[in-house]
Amino acid sequence: MFMNFRRIRKCQCMQLLTTGLLLCVVMVCWDELDHHMVSHMRSYTYRYLVNSYDFLNSSYALSSSHHNRKDGHYDADGRFGNYPYLINHPGKCGGGGGHGKSLDDVLLLLFVKSSPENFERRQAIRDTWGNENFVWSELGASVRLVFVLGVHPDVGQRSRVQSALLQEDQACGDLIQQNFLDTFHNLTSKLILQFHWGHEYCRQARFLMSADDDIFVHMPNLVKYLLRQSGAKDLWVGHVHRGAPPVRRKDSKYHVPHDLYPWPSYPDYTAGAGYVVSGDVAAKIYHATLLLNSSMYIDDVFMGICAKAMGVSPQEHMYFSGEGKTPYHPCIYYHMITSHGHTTDVHSLWQAATDPTVYTNSGGFFSNLYCTTVKVALLCLPYYQNTYSCMAAFT
Template identity: 95%
Template structure:
């Protein structure tokens, strides 16, 4: 028996070339590979094997000299964001507002995070799902809508936009504005504004909701859901509900707007949190988050992650609701509207979606074996097939 050394050398060369090619591909695609595979494996390992976030309390806690300061703290690393108000409505949740006669009847305080220049988005929300008069007259629920704003970041446009904001508020009376610059890296200041304002001026609200101004909220379904929670045995305590991100890793890619450097957050996994596009907390959780913001540094500029840090420090865990879409956008279909709570990415279709989603026939055609079978089939096609991305999960098709 004899060996063909020439064939062996050819095989070895092919193996070397193949290995080299694979290494080149890995090196070229490493950022994407690390972002989508390696970091998530590391994060899930940390989240589900180590599963300890005790370090957050010590790493984000303020020194004792800051704890008793009612005006907040203003150190460079952890400015809490108690900025002065430019526009405020302290009596928004008070009596005599036309939607109720006492200070104790507010079902939902609805905070919409908006940019100063988004006048049309705010108008569309007031005309549709955020219309307080509609919610009161048609649903019998007391909802208070306010928009959380900073100041326009462009100095050249700031004066003009501010004049227009004052005119808008004079007509609508629902803007809450502080002096921080309204930028992505100040979203945590906007989150703090919501919980501080709610604690100061609307503490009696049973629930607090935070939503982006490009989110659609199916208000009849939300009110129904909240009332069911209030009538449950738990009485809507310790509630933080939305689209939950579990074991999410920090984004280390410098070209991403969600980039978080190691010196800001050195650990491989965030605490569980709900997508900031839309979530609801009960009144007792709102109070806990408020107190957490007094104790923790707000150096984490991704607001929904900071919310997760605050909640973890206070012993609050998020709950998944399949019809809170998070960053996803709902497919347009009556079988979806029957259960939907939120949908993200709506700027020009709010009026048409509101009309379609609240059409009485949506509820009139529901119920019965064949209707349920039909809607389940439709939802499987819309939510479970791979050509629809970033919407409700497939599990929602079977509810």
């Protein structure tokens, strides 16, 4: 009896120690748990049960009072932006920006958001997937590529970088720059710049794409997809985030305070790394930027707010990547549209992804079975959740 009593006491002590240890872990990790579990439960409940974002029209309508923005200003009408151009090419889409002049038939107006110092990234894009001549000669489609940027935020480097940008633009003629600081908190200014420039100088473009300068676009696949969508209306396609909660952790780059956005869930939006809209949607977003204040400095979320206000919903495309880099494999290349996180491997990936053998080796029962097996092994894993979904393995 004495031995059994001692065993019971030891068991109780172990239970108490284990419980105490678990409580300590929960207390230490509570912020992380709250972000990943509680906030997501709140946001999904709001998104899928309440599913109402009527507050956007009233809360984001232009008024005389706005949240302060870092490195920026509001104009007299309450719109954020309207910065003067430092570099511009009004005739990029033909017509020289004037009325009564002929305009080129443009399938895709391609905006690449770039930082002033990223010279090598821009050149790699020009040499590969953003090469207008390649797209025209090999794919028979008219694409206009422009890089959108602000000014270098470091005063000490600004003059040197700006001089280099002017030389780059003189050689390439594809930079669009406005006089705002090129910082994370001014990404919404870049978004506004894209839709305003497109409306002013390339309104005839059938589609508009916004992409980061560390993204890879499989241009042959994208062109084929867009040609199949000819005449499409209300098209907004990409990697869709549904019911995403605002990040409340102050140490996060994406922190959004309650006074800026007090609701538990964002409207649906596509990852800002790369998405495509049809011309009619581009016009709607342009008009939304005239009606809504742009205090939301996360550009893809602001895009979702504008789209929701205009009655446009995003559509999921399985081969538009999220925040992650997609696996390297010919079975992936056959369908891929975008992949994110490419800075040094753009040339090699372009050569591999556009190799004609990728298409000659595809097709047939055994080839399809092989590729499905490979894609299941590559995509149906937790650490690839921000690229293509597991469902993409079966397409």
